[in-house]
Amino acid sequence: MNEQQGIKPHVIGLDLGGTNAVFGIVDQRGDIKATTAIKTQNYDSAEAFVNASINALQAIIEQTGGLEKIKAMGIGAPNGNYYTGAIEYAPNIKWAHETAVPLAKMFSERLGNLPVSITNDANAAAIGEMVYGVARGMKNFIVITLGTGVGSGVVANGQLVYGSDGMAGELGHVTMVRGKEGRLCGCGRTGCLEAYCSATGVARTARQLLEETDRPSLLRKMNPADITSLDVSIAAGQGDQLAREIYEFTGKMLGEACADFATFCSPEAFIFFGGMTKAGDLLMEPIKKSYDEHVMNVYKGKAQFLISGLDGASAAVLGASAIAWEI
Amino acid sequence: MNEQQGIKPHVIGLDLGGTNAVFGIVDQRGDIKATTAIKTQNYDSAEAFVNASINALQAIIEQTGGLEKIKAMGIGAPNGNYYTGAIEYAPNIKWAHETAVPLAKMFSERLGNLPVSITNDANAAAIGEMVYGVARGMKNFIVITLGTGVGSGVVANGQLVYGSDGMAGELGHVTMVRGKEGRLCGCGRTGCLEAYCSATGVARTARQLLEETDRPSLLRKMNPADITSLDVSIAAGQGDQLAREIYEFTGKMLGEACADFATFCSPEAFIFFGGMTKAGDLLMEPIKKSYDEHVMNVYKGKAQFLISGLDGASAAVLGASAIAWEI
Numbered sequence: 132m133n134e135q136q137g138i139k140p141h142v143i144g145l146d147l148g149g150t151n152a153v154f155g156i157v158d159q160r161g162d163i164k165a166t167t168a169i170k171t172q173n174y175d176s177a178e179a180f181v182n183a184s185i186n187a188l189q190a191i192i193e194q195t196g197g198l199e200k201i202k203a204m205g206i207g208a209p210n211g212n213y214y215t216g217a218i219e220y221a222p223n224i225k226w227a228h229e230t231a232v233p234l235a236k237m238f239s240e241r242l243g244n245l246p247v248s249i250t251n252d253a254n255a256a257a258i259g260e261m262v263y264g265v266a267r268g269m270k271n272f273i274v275i276t277l278g279t280g281v282g283s284g285v286v287a288n289g290q291l292v293y294g295s296d297g298m299a300g301e302l303g304h305v306t307m308v309r310g311k312e313g314r315l316c317g318c319g320r321t322g323c324l325e326a327y328c329s330a331t332g333v334a335r336t337a338r339q340l341l342e343e344t345d346r347p348s349l350l351r352k353m354n355p356a357d358i359t360s361l362d363v364s365i366a367a368g369q370g371d372q373l374a375r376e377i378y379e380f381t382g383k384m385l386g387e388a389c390a391d392f393a394t395f396c397s398p399e400a401f402i403f404f405g406g407m408t409k410a411g412d413l414l415m416e417p418i419k420k421s422y423d424e425h426v427m428n429v430y431k432g433k434a435q436f437l438i439s440g441l442d443g444a445s446a447a448v449l450g451a452s453a454i455a456w457e458i
Numbered sequence: 459m460n461e462q463q464g465i466k467p468h469v470i471g472l473d474l475g476g477t478n479a480v481f482g483i484v485d486q487r488g489d490i491k492a493t494t495a496i497k498t499q500n501y502d503s504a505e506a507f508v509n510a511s512i513n514a515l516q517a518i519i520e521q522t523g524g525l526e527k528i529k530a531m532g533i534g535a536p537n538g539n540y541y542t543g544a545i546e547y548a549p550n551i552k553w554a555h556e557t558a559v560p561l562a563k564m565f566s567e568r569l570g571n572l573p574v575s576i577t578n579d580a581n582a583a584a585i586g587e588m589v590y591g592v593a594r595g596m597k598n599f600i601v602i603t604l605g606t607g608v609g610s611g612v613v614a615n616g617q618l619v620y621g622s623d624g625m626a627g628e629l630g631h632v633t634m635v636r637g638k639e640g641r642l643c644g645c646g647r648t649g650c651l652e653a654y655c656s657a658t659g660v661a662r663t664a665r666q667l668l669e670e671t672d673r674p675s676l677l678r679k680m681n682p683a684d685i686t687s688l689d690v691s692i693a694a695g696q697g698d699q700l701a702r703e704i705y706e707f708t709g710k711m712l713g714e715a716c717a718d719f720a721t722f723c724s725p726e727a728f729i730f731f732g733g734m735t736k737a738g739d740l741l742m743e744p745i746k747k748s749y750d751e752h753v754m755n756v757y758k759g760k761a762q763f764l765i766s767g768l769d770g771a772s773a774a775v776l777g778a779s780a781i782a783w784e785i
Contacts, residue, residue: 271622285722287621292614294724295598296760299614301721304754306714309634318754387633394628395612395722397621427631427645433623 139202141195143188143245144452145238146252147171147208149223152180154188155445156195157452161263163445165191172225177232185241203246204238205454207255207447214297216249246458252276252447254291254300256404256439257284258457259450265402265440272400273392274439275302275385277407280317281325281332287396302392303329307384324388328381330407333360336377348373364410378410379417386421393430404439404446411438466529468522470515470572471779472565473579474498474535476550479507481515482772483522484779488590490772492518499552504559512568530573531565532781534582534774541624543576573785579603579774581618581627583731583766584611585784586777592729592767599727600719601766602629602712604734607644608652608659614723629719630656634711651715655708657734660687663704675700691737705737706744713748720757731766731773738765 141164146153153168167187174180192198210221216235221227235247250258257274260266266274270289276282281303285292292299303325304318313322314335326332338355341348349366350358350373366374389401407414419436441449468491473480475498482493494514501507519525537548543562548554562574577585584601587593593601597616603609608630612619619626630652631645640649641662653659665682668675676693677685677700693701716728728749734741746763768776 271626287614287619287626288617290615290617292723294614295596295726296724296757298756299598299722299724301754301756304721305718306752307636309714320752320754387636391632391718392722394631395626395719396619397623397626399622425633425647427628427647429625429628430623 139200141201142452142455143192143201143204144448144450144455145184145204145206145208146255146447146451147206147211147218147224147234148252148447149209152184153448154184154191155448155452156191156201157449159456161441161449163448164195166445166448167191174226177226177234177237180226181234181237181241184238188242198243198245201242201245203248203455203458204242205255205258205451205456205458206234206238206247206249207252207451207454208234208249209252211249211251211254212297213248213250213254213291213293216247218249246455248454248458250291250293250454251282251300252450253282253404254284254293255450255454256282256441256446257286257291257300257402257450258453259441259446260402260404260439261286262453262456263441263449265437266400269399271396272398272402273302273389273396274402274404275389276404277329278405279329279331281329285396292396302388305388305391307388324384328385328388330360330405333363333377333381333407334358336380337363337374340373340377346373350374360407361409364407364413367410367413375413378413382414382417383421385414386418386423387425389418389422389434390425390427390430393426393434397430398434400435400437402437402439404441406443408438466527468528469779469782470519470528470531471775471777471782472511472531472533472535473582473774473778474533474538474545474551475579475774476536479511480775481511481518482775482779483518483528484776486783488768488776490775491522493772493775494518501553504553504561504564507553508561508564508568511565515569525570525572528569528572530575530782530785531569532582532585532778532783532785533561533565533574533576534579534778534781535561535576536579538576538578538581539624540575540577540581540618540620543574545576573782575781575785577618577620577781578609578627579777580609580731581611581620582777582781583609583768583773584613584618584627584729584777585780586768586773587729587731587766588613589780589783590768590776592764593727596726598723599725599729600629600716600723601729601731602716603731604656605732606656606658608656612723613725629715632715632718634715651711655712655715657687657732660690660704660708660734661685663707664690664701667700667704673700677701687734688736691734691740694737694740702740705740709741709744710748712741713745713750714752716745716749716761717752717754717757720753720761724757725761727762727764729764729766731768733770735765
C-alpha cells in the first residue's frame with residue numbers, strides 16, 4: 132500500500148450485466164462500503180446510461196467521503212476490452228451491441244478524470260481473486276467462470292493475459308468434441324467446452340440423457356425445457372443417479388480441459404467461479420479425478436482446485452473494483 | 459542497449475542436445491563471433507561435462523576478447539528449468555536423466571560468477587525469435603517447434619510464460635484425439651498433438667496410410683520403417699498425392715490446435731521452428747486454412763503464421779544466447 136492509496140482508500144467497481152449495472156465503493160480489504168444499481172437496458176444510448184450511472188454513483192460517493200477518497204474505477208463487462216477501454220459489440224446490451232462504446236473514457240470524463248479501466252467479467256473475476264480472494268500471493272493461476280457461458284481469466288507471471296488485442300482468455304471456446312458430433316455453441320462453432328460445461332450445457336446434457344434413455348430420474352417430473360443446472364444439482368443431492376452422472380460427465384470434461392490448460396501455463400491453481408460452483412464436491416471431485424487421469428506427468432499433483440473465495444452476491448462487483456487497484 | 463551492454467558486447471549461448479553441445483559467442487545483432495562443440499554423451503558425470511565445456515569455451519572466449527567482454531550465458535536444454543537453473547531428469551542425457559543437475563550454477567562458478575540462465579529448447583527458440591528473429595517488437599506470440607517432438611514457447615505481455623514450476627509451454631501435449639483411438643505418445647498418454655504433428659508423427663501417418671490403403675505412392679519404394687518426414691516432403695514436392703495428403707492432415711491438425719491456443723493468449727503470431735518447416739507452403743497453407751476455419755470469430759484474421767527467422771544451422775545456439783540478454 133503506497134502513500135497515494137493511503138490518501139485515497141476507495142475504488143469504484145461496476146459489474147455491468149445484461150440486466151443490472153451494480154456499483155460498489157470498495158476498500159483495500161474488499162469491504163463494500165456502499166452499493167447502488169440501475170437497470171442496464173432502461174436507456175437508449177450509452178450517454179443516457181452513463182448519465183443515470185453518475186446520478187446513482189453521486190449518492191454513494193458522498194456517503195463514503197467524496198470523490199477525493201476514490202483512487203480509480205474498474206468496470207467488468209461482457210466484451211470489455213482492456214486495451215481500448217471500450218465495450219465492443221456486446222450482444223446482450225442494446226446500446227453497445229452494434230458498436231464499440233468507450234465506456235472507460237466516458238466515466239472518467241464525468242468523474243473528474245478519474246482513472247478508469249475496463250475488462251471482461253471473467254478477467255475481472257481473476258483480478259478479484261488475486262486482490263481479495265483465494266489467489267492472493269499467486270502469480271500463475273486460471274479462473275474459470277461457470278455461468279450461462281464458460282469464461283476465463285488467465286494470470287501468468289502475476290499479470291493478466293490480455294493478448295495482442297485485449298481479447299485473450301476465452302477458454303470456454305477450446306474444442307472438446309471435434310467433428311460433426313460436437314454440440315452447436317453460442318459462438319457459432321461446434322464442440323466448445325462452453326456447450327457442455329456451462330450451466331446451459333449441464334441442462335442440455337440433462338435433456339439429452341432424458342430423451343435418449345428411459346432411465347428413471349427425479350428430473351422426469353419436470354418439463355424438459357425448464358430444467359436448469361440447479362435442478363440437476365438438487366436432484367443429485369437427493370440421490371438421483373442420472374443427475375449425478377450429469378455432473379460426473381461435466382466434471383470429467385472440465386478436468387480434461389484443465390489438463391490441456393496446464394500445458395500452457397502450468398498454473399498453481401484452477402479457481403472456479405459462478406453459480407454452478409454451488410454444486411460443490413458434486414462438480415469438483417470429478418474435475419480433480421479427471422485432471423489427475425489426463426494431465427501430463429510433469430504437472431501431476433502441482434495444481435490446486437479451488438472454489439472462488441469471493442462472496443457470491445458481491446463477487447462480480449469486487450472483481451470489477453479489483454481492476455481499479457491495478458491501474 | 460545500456461552502458462553495461464556497451465562494455466560487455468557478447469553473450470555465450472549453449473545449445474545442449476542429446477548428441478552435441480554447441481557453444482557460440484554472440485553479439486547483440488545475433489552474429490555468431492565464434493563457435494565450438496563437444497559431444498554431450500562422452501562424459502560420465504555432469505562435472506566431467508562441465509570441465510570439458512570450460513576447456514572448449516576458453517579458446518573461443520579468448521578469441522573474442524576475453525571473459526570481460528561477456529555479459530552472461532544462456533543455456534537451452536531439454537527439461538531445462540528456468541526457475542531452478544537445473545536440467546531435471548532429461549531422458550536423453552545420461553548424466554542428467556536420473557537427477558536434477560544445477561547446470562547454471564556450475565557454469566557460473568567456473569566462469570567468474572557470470573550470470574547464467576537455463577531454459578528448455580523451445581523457450582530458448584521463443585526468446586531467440588524475440589531478440590533476433592521474426593518476433594522482434596512483438597509482445598504476444600507462440601513459437602511451435604516441429605522436430606522429433608512438438609515443443610512450444612509462449613510469450614505473453616512481452617514475457618515468456620514459465621508457469622508456477624518453470625515447466626509451462628508444453629503445447630505438444632494438448633490432446634487432439636480423445637478416447638481410445640488416440641495415438642500413443644512418447645509422454646505415455648494418448649492423442650497428443652506431438653504424436654501426430656512432430657516429424658516422427660508425420661512418418662507414422664505415412665506408414666499408417668500406406669498400410670491401411672493400397673493407394674499408389676512414391677513412398678512405397680521405401681522400407682516403411684525408414685520413412686522420415688523429409689521423405690514425405692520430397693515425395694509431395696514430386697507431386698505424390700498421398701504425400702501431399704499427409705501434410706494436409708498434419709497442417710489441418712496444427713491449425714485446429716492453434717485455433718484453441720488463440721483462446722488462451724490471442725497471439726499476434728504463431729511462429730514455426732525446426733526441420734519440418736523446410737516443407738514450406740506444403741505445411742503452412744493447410745495450417746492457415748484450417749486455422750481460419752476453426753478459430754473463433756473474434757480472433758479471425760488477427761494472427762500471422764510465420765516461419766522462424768533464425769538461421770537454421772545456428773538457430774538453437776542463437777536461441778540459447780538470447781536468454782542471456784534477458785538476465
